[in-house]
Amino acid sequence: MSARAATAHLADALPGPPAFVWVELPAGLAQPTLDQEIHLERVGTALFATHHGPGGASNEHVVRGRTAADDDLLDALVTENGRVAAFAQDVDPDDPARRWLRLRVYEIEGRYAWEPLDIGVDDEAIAAVRRIAGRDQAGSPAKALGWLRRTLLFPAPSGMSAAAPTPLDARPGATRKEMRRLVVLAAPGQDLRAPTACLLRGDGVVARMQLVDGEWRLNRLHRDASTTREWMRPALVHAKVDFIETTVKARLRLQMREELDRLGEGDGAETFLAVWRRYHELDNRHGLRKLRDFGFLVYTGRTPLDDSEGVVRFHVDGTGNALLRRLRDDLDAGEETELECAVELPAVLGGAARAETPDGLLEEEIARGNTVGVVTHVDVAQNVVDLRMIPRRASSGMPVDPPRRGFLHAAVWGDRRRLERRSRALKRLLRGQVPLPQLLSLLQGSPARGKEPVRGVKAMSEAVAACFRDTPNAMQRLALETALNTPDIAVIQGPPGTGKTQLIAALQVRLAETRRPHAVISQSMLLTSYQHAAVDNLVERSKVWDLPSMKIDSQNRGSTAHIEEWRDATIAALRSDLAGTEEGRIATAMRTIARRTAAYCTAPVSTEELDSLLADVAEQASGLISDALRVRLENLRMEIRAAQKAADLRVDRRRESVLRAVRGIRHLPLAFGDDGPQMAAAALTYLERTPGVDEAHLDLVRRAADWTDDDPPDFLSDLTAARDELLDRLTGGADRLVRPVAREDVVDLLNAIIDDLDARRRSGAAGVSTALLEFLDELEGDPEAVLAMLRLYTTSLAATCQQADSRAVQDARDGAQLFDTVIVDEAARANPLDLLIPLTLASRRVILVGDQNQLPHMLEPDVEQELGTGGNDALGLLRESLFGRLFALLHEGDTGGRRRAVRLNEQYRMHKTLGDFVGRHFYGGHLESPRGTAGFEHGLDGYDGRPAAWLSVPASAGREHAGQSKSRPAEARAIARELKRHVLHRTDLTFGVISFYSAQVRLIWEQLVRDGLAETADGGHRPVDTLRERLHVGTVDAFQGKEFDVVILSVTRSGPVPAFEPGQTRPDHPRHAAYERWVRRTYGHLLLQNRLCVAMSRQQRLLVVAGDEALFTSPVTPPGARPIRDFYELCAASGVVLSGER
Known part of the structure; x- marks a missing residue:
């Protein structure tokens, strides 16, 4: 802002009408610029004017009025106690002898100097600025602060001074700028040397600032200057002042910076974030250690074994027998191992050396894009390892194969990517970004x-x-x-x-x-x-x-079934809407007939196919075209049928059937998309009974008949050649010489029908129908465009x-x-x-x-x-x-x-008895079941309609098998028997089987396979086809978020209960440690309340717990197993207890 603009801006901010007075401008004194501020001061009887020029230069002279009236006005305005602010208004150019300057003079209360201060601007003040200035000038807090500075703060001219500074608040650490002036409005008697509140005035704007809790705040802002009262006097204040943001967000940013400072100085060493940052650093180091400790294999070649499963066999040199044996042992133990295929080894495994030793996996240089596979077979004697490759595609969309020769090391690229994303999030947080x-x-x-x-x-x-x-x-x-x-x-x-x-x-x-x-x-x-x-x-x-x-996933993992379901439902709804109105039927018929006409003109069909085409047209146009066109269409069809009948009498019937079938083979993309596989299948029926047909031609027709994709096959050109050669052989070449041609009368009639439909469409409100029809075409014909549309909207x-x-x-x-x-x-x-x-x-x-x-x-x-x-x-x-x-x-x-x-406190999944049980044991009784018992009947034989049941498998039925993961065959057999009793004939119910142990899950699957309820697949198990959607078996980790009509929970744990001393279960007992060891060894996962909560809350109608109740009815049963104990008591009192040894 120029000096003139700044002083004009200040003058506009002063309230009240100014006084105008002419004074003499002494010879030799530079003429002031318009709106330049002139400092007037009376010393005794003399009145002095000071002109402040650029660079701090100033000139002072005695003031003399042009007339006596000017002197009288100056005497009245400028006294020893009175203060004014004066500005150069203009100069009289008409007096050649003397120079006269007209001043614009405002009376002010005085001039004050304040200590530096910051004026806080909160969210309400920002909003007020935005209402006055608009979003263009105050769309952000930074812009709003800039507008306040331009509107309420004025530059102080160099050389002009004020009284001695008056102490006011100065917030430590705030940003300071050059000296500023404020126009402050003072109430009568208000001491502006130490105010607690005052008004600031800008050009047409008045703001109130107030001292609150030791800080200055801007707490009111008005556009209209009418808030200024006549009794309020302006004063000019000199201070290093600035507006600072005190919005909630700014306060939070300050709090965040303070927290970051504490973390940086180590004060927050045991805080949540500090501990997790240390976890991340250790995880990074352990990732590198995992890569180094695993070692590597050198492979000299690879052989694909099974395209459908993506299994590849790697031929390893003789140096890796120890690692091969370890991989075989891990595989035998049921552990899944992923290996990465690399052309070059990382430095930690002996690859190219680096200048600095990496601290962790993030610092290690590992090639991006290596293929990864899961070990499925190891043969140490033959030096081979088989991997089921995890599909990966290049940016071009083509699948990526592993290198022909290279190295196999522990797959860590996924770990590295996981660590990178976590690291970026931590950096954003710790940098305040x-x-x-x-x-x-x-x-x-x-x-x-x-x-x-x-x-x-x-x-x-x-x-x-x-x-x-x-x-x-x-x-x-x-x-x-x-x-x-x-x-x-x-x-x-x-x-x-x-x-x-x-x-x-x-x-x-x-x-x-x-x-x-x-x-x-x-x-x-x-x-x-x-x-x-x-x-x-x-x-x-x-x-x-x-x-x-829309789910976004770079590897296209996860389900897209919901999109296909949405697409199918939308197509059905659109078809229904279009069929429900005459405008919709007209638009659909016109589009369909126009396409059939274009196809006929491009590739005319034989006489018998023409009759079928016209029959379709008649069906599409039924009730939508004029009577005259309807009669023409019927007459033409009769004529064509009569001509075809006469022709049929002149040819061999069997030969003509074969010819008709071969001519019907669709060999153009548009026609093939309609009924290509069906027509190929019909031709195949005749051709397989016709002697002398080339096997290669039969193979092409079979492939066309078996085609199931929406897109046309890529062998249509070969199919066209085969069709033509078949027609040549069947007709002796005649059919090639006399190809069908488009009949002029047919084309004329079809065009007339289209024109009639178009006229009817334009006469009605068909815009919506046309749009719906176009949308339907996109949905049916371009699935990729549908996905793109969904991503966009x-x-x-x-x-x-x-x-x-x-x-x-x-x-x-x-x-x-x-x-x-x-x-x-x-x-x-x-x-x-x-x-x-x-x-x-x-x-x-x-x-x-x-x-x-x-x-x-x-x-x-x-x-x-x-x-x-x-x-x-x-x-x-x-x-x-x-x-x-x-x-x-x-x-x-x-x-x-x-x-x-x-x-949330109301559950709708379970029978009230089960819902109350879950609420009591896991949610402090704060879980209600408003649906009660209605609608939760299961009707299974042997359960008396009860929602809670215990399937008793006592220790005498079979012991628990120890190991890294526990299992119990007796329970697996009992559960399989119980499922077999119900799952096949109760097709209206879903069944879930849960265990806390993966080994027990495998046992249950194996028993279900023996009982004909499951099958092996992809190295694991799955239900037979008839049960695929109704039976699920897995560990509790896989069941959160799922629900089933009936759930069977396999407890798995079983063992003798020792006779402990009285009181040994109490923590203060001298031998309590022995009791604690027995509890941990015997109950394991059954003491984890969150796992119990999930396992016992998946059912809707019936929960069956299968296990050895003796472990839960003993006086020494630990409190952690109380939910299972109480469930057994619930079953004994009001549910049902069944024998698992039946």
Whole structure:
């Protein structure tokens, strides 16, 4: 801003009408610029004027008025006690003898000098600036502060001084700029040397600043200067002053910087984030150690063994026998080992040396893009190892094969990529580069809050209500309201069956509705979870405006069935809509007949095929064309049939049948897409009974008959040649000489029908029908375009926590990385370092949905063990769920502002008896079952309609087999027998079998295979085809989020119960340690409450626990096994106890 503009700006800010006075400008004094400030001061009876020039130069002279009236006005305005601010208005050019300067003079209260001060500008003040200045000038806090500086702060001219500084607040560490002036409005009697509040005035703007808790704040701003009262007097204040942002976000950023400083100085060594940072560093080092300790194999060649399974045999040189034996032993023990195929070895394995020794896997140079396979077979004697290759494609889309020769080492590229993504998230957080600055404080245990929404969003709408099977209950509505209106993060605990998935679907719909009028909503939400199966479950049940969510995965893992289902349902709905109106039927008929006409003109058909074509046209146009055209069409068909009948009498009937079938072979892409395989199959029936047909021709026709893809086959040109040669042989060449030609009368009639339909279409409201028909064509004919459309318009993208920071997600969003909203399902199961990845990508809100009472996150055993040797609280922090930590912090310790944590409290999955049991043992009794018992009947024989049953397999039936994973054959046989009794004839029920041990799961599968209920496949097991969708067997880890009508839980553990001394179960007993050792050895996983919670809450109608009840009915049964003990007592009292030895 120029000096003139600055002084003009200051003059405009002074209130009240100015006085104008002419004064003499002495000879030799430079003429001041217009609006230049002139300092007037009376000393005794003399009046002096000081002109401040550029560079600090000044000139002073005695002031004389042009007239007596000017002198009188100056005497009245400028006294020894009175203060004024004067500005050069203009110069009189008409007096050649003397120079006269007209001054514009404002009366002011005085001039003051203040100590440096900062004026805080909070969210309300920023909003007020935005209302006055508009978004262009105040769209961000930084722009709003700039506007305030330009509007309320004025440059102080060099050389002009004020009174001695008056002490005011000066906030330490604030940024200072050059000396500024403020126009301050003073009330009568107000001492501006030490004010506690005052008004600042700019050009047409008045702002109020006030001292609050020792800090200056701007707390009111008005556009209209009418707030200035006549009795208020302006004063000019000189100070080093600035406006600083004190919004909630700025406060949180300051808090974040302080927390980062503490972490950097080591003060937070035992905080949650510090411990997890150490875990990450150790994990990185252990990854490199794993690579080094495993070693490597040299292979000299490879041979594909099974294309369908992708198995490749690697021929290893004779130096790796020890490693081969280790791989064989691991395979025999049921352990899965992944190997990476490399052309060059990493440095740690003897590859090219590096200048610096790497600290961990992240620092080791490993080639990107190596192929990886799972060991399926090892033959030490033959020096071979077989790998089932994990499919990988190059950027071109072509599959990548392993090198022809090279090295096999431990597969660590996946570990490295996992560590890289975690490292990037940690860096974003620790460098303060996250959109939600309060995130760091929340992780460290401080319930910091973001800015509260000005207007709350209502939870319910018609579309939201439609997302729930039942009317949403009070806590579901509260959870929705909490998630929608959270200032930053919302944590929703959902016990089993409380409708978490429905809640997430409703939340997406409501968020889209609230953003629809004023924001871009495409891909604004990220749906994420800890693994692909959980993400698949999310996307399959999420739909906004009838568009499904899109899962992004660079390797195309996971299910796309929900997209195909959406496509099929949309096609059916469109066809129904089009068939339901005359406009729709006209548009459909016109499109179909036009295509058939174009195909006929391009490739005319024989007479018999022409009759079929016209029959299709008649069916399409029925009731839609004029009577005259309908009669013409019927007459033409009669004429064609009569001509064909006469021709048939002149040819051999059998030969003509074969000819007709061969002519019917579709050899053009468009025609083949209609009924190519069917027509080829019909021709094949005749050709196989015709002597002398070339086998190569038969093979081509067979391939066409077996074709099932939507796209036409790539051998149509060969099929065309085969068809022509067959026709040559059958007709002696005549058929090639006389090809069918398009009949003019047929083409004329078809065009007339199209014109008639078009006229009818244009006369009606067919615009919508035309658009629907075009959409239908796209859906039916171009699946890839459908996927592209969904990626463009869907509101939600889905990926695992790790994949959220992948190139594939960024490519899908044209490079954008941040999401408005991040929704994490099964958040309690995600490793906190993985959870940080999506949390650091949220710009507005994070919604965590999960249950800390169910399965926890997994830790690397070696890293966990090393961190646990320090004798500190690190292990406790590592094992603590981040979800549970945040829920406790926000549910119990969050005060003031909106609620940020909610626990759902009504379950709809289970029979009331089972729901009450789960609520009592795992949720402190805070789980209700509003559906009661209605609709939960199972009707299985032998259970008396009861929802709880114990399948007794006592110790006498067979012992438990020890090992790294426990198993018990007697239980496996009993469970298989019980399944066989019911699963085959109760096709209306689903069955789940759960064990805490993988070895027991294998035993159950093997028994089911023997009983004809399962089969071996892909190195594992699966139910037979008739049970594929109704029977699932697995460990408890695979069952979270799933539900079944009937669940059988295999306890597996069984053994003798020793006779302990009285009181030995008490911790203060001298021999209590022996009791503790027996408990850990005997009960194992059965003491883990989160695993018990999952295992005992998957059922809807019936829960059957199979096991040795003696282990749970003893006086020395540990408290941790109480849920199983109480379930047995429930079955004995009001359920049913069955014998597993039947």
